[in-house]
Amino acid sequence: MTMPSSVAVAAGGPTGRKPQHLSPARIGLYTFLVIAALFFLLPLYVMIVTSLKSMPEIRQGNIFAFPRVWTGEAWVQAWSTACTGLECGGISVGFWNSVKILIPSMIMSIFISSLTGYALSFWRVKGANVLFAVLLLGAFIPYQVFIYPLVLIYRGVGIYSTLPCIIITHTVFGLPVLTLLFRNYYSSLPMELFKAARVDGAGLWQIFFRLMIPMSIPILVVAAILQVTGIWNDFLFGVVFAGRENFPMTVQLNNIVNSTQGEKLYNVNMAATILTALVPLIVYFGSGRWFVRGITAGAVKG
Amino acid sequence: MSTPETAAGTIAGAGAGTTATRKKRHLSAYVALFPAFIIVLLAYVVTVVWNIWISFTDSKVLPVNIFVGTKQYERLFTTARWLISLQNVIVFGVLFIAGCLILGFLLAVALDQKVRFENTFRTIFLYPFAMSFIVTGLVWQWIMNPTLGLQKVADSIGFTWIRFDWIVQSDLALYVIVLAGIWQSSGLVMAIMLAGLRGVDRELWKATRIDGVPAWRVYLHIVIPILRPTIITASVLLAIAVVRVYELVLATTGGGPGISTEVPGKFIMDYLFGRGNIALATGASTVMFITVVILVTPWLYYEYFREKPRGS
Secondary structure, X not given: OOHHHHHXXXXXXXXOOOOOOOOHHHHHHHHHHHHHHHHHHHHHHHHHHHHOOOHHHHHHOOOOOOOOOOOOHHHHHHHHOOOEOOEOOOOHHHXXXXXXXXXXXXXXXXXXXXXXXXXXXXXXXXXXXHHHHHHHHHOOOOOHHHHHHHHHXXXXXXXXXXXXXXXXXXXXXXXXXXXXXXXXXXXXXXXXXXXXXXXXXXXXXXXXXXXXXXXXXXXXXXXXXXXXHHHHHOOHHHHHHOOHHHOOHHHHHHHHHOOOOOOOOHHHHHHHHHHHHHHXXXXXHHHOHHHHHHHHHHHOOO | OOHHHHHHHHHHHHHHOOHHHHHHHHHHHHHHHHHHHHHHHHHHHHHHHHHHHHOOEOOOOOOOOOEOOOHHHHHHOOOHHHHHHHHHHHHHHHHHHHHHHHHHHHHHHHHOOOOOOHHHHHHHHHHHHHOOHHHHHHHHHHHOOOOOOHHHHHHHOOOXXXXXXXXXXXXXXXXXXXXXXXXXXXXXXXXXXXXXXXXXXXXXXXXXXXXXXXXXXXXHHHHHHHOHHHHHHHHHHHHHHHHHOOXXXXXXXXXXXXXXXXXXXXXXXXXXXXXXOHHHHHHHHHHHHHHHHHHHHHHHHHHHHOOOOOOO
């Protein structure tokens, strides 16, 4: 809700309290909000200032202190020379791997899920309910149950530890939530629209591509936001299925930070951490209310 | 739920559906559902069945088909590491869910009081949710670093009696993970609850004000019951995070000190890929699977499979 409209509501509002003067209750309210905000901002602040300090300064100073000498060196190191175990190509390798994983995974999972959601809500055929029930249940089962058998299946097919392997995995595990999302969305569309298209002689695919897809732009945006943040933040699937050459950014980050060789470079670690969080943060700040809609619609009934 | 059949019937009745076109229509629907069907069958059904079967075998590094009955389960429940994992996930789960619900609710209520800079506050409370558990874990590991983090700050201003070295204390390290988890996820609860609060009828507030009921009583006795579905949804979401918790532990403590912050998710991963005891690991994941199925099936049925009017 934007400020002007909420103020307008407040004017004739039911709580009736117009904050013209600061009562003790209002002061308490704002104190709570500010303290909470500090709690949420603290790690981000610590990350940023640490990444801009030199190692000697980190050892001497405290974590909240501003850098005495500002240096971007840690950022350069984190991006291009930090070591993940034996290789020292920085986090940039992981960044591009994550991009390579993200784009096809997103397209494939959204395509299959929207198609499934559409077919489930308009073309009810035998067995559809069973399919939907298993999918729903699948959304709640810990991933650890599926991982090892999937490794064997992928090995059997000969794609284990490859880019297609991780892309398929993201499609598989994106399916339940996204299908639910699309199914709920399509269920809210008027049935008459679909009927009219049927009477006009349109088939399943025609209705899907020419009617449903154009009408689902809002939910497609929500699905895209969910998938960008979800796939980018994934660690578990990346580490098991992607293979060493395709390790996503989160896996590389963990390897850099927990690399046992030599001294821990906290400034480089923090710079790498911020770099890894950057894409989902940009999505978050860039999409504003759509992000909220995404997380709520994603798992809550639409 | 019932309307689609009716609709199909109407179409058939309208003459669009001779037997041939009906068959064709069904065929194309099956084609459309085929990818999902294959995925569900192979990735969800076959894997679960295989997983359960292996847990009854004598598999070590490689899966074998020697049936040994419930031996793995007997071993599992005498393995200290597993018992600690279970205990940890329960403690973590209770504190994490309660913490997120309480903090999230308080934040949502506070933001619902027509505060200034509402958008800014909301942005600040929710941004950690965009970050991965790996990033969250690493940040909190750094803040809680006993020699460089908060402890050092406390020491340097003379508060040497304050202990912030929880992360290296085996009886306290789990609470660092709880704290990091709450930091990451309470914004989600705030967002969901704020949406719920905005949906509460404004007339209700007017009525209670006229009757002179104090606001806190309205929240406790009227608003919270109205928000019940919202609270359940948030709890379910948080509960999924609890049973899946792995990355947060890995990045914050790595399961240490010792095995004091082990969780089932990490136990299974370690035994699958590191310690080469597949049967024990699949036994553990079967236990998790059954627990989750027992917990969520009634809720899922209630939520999605009761007869309800379309569009609700």
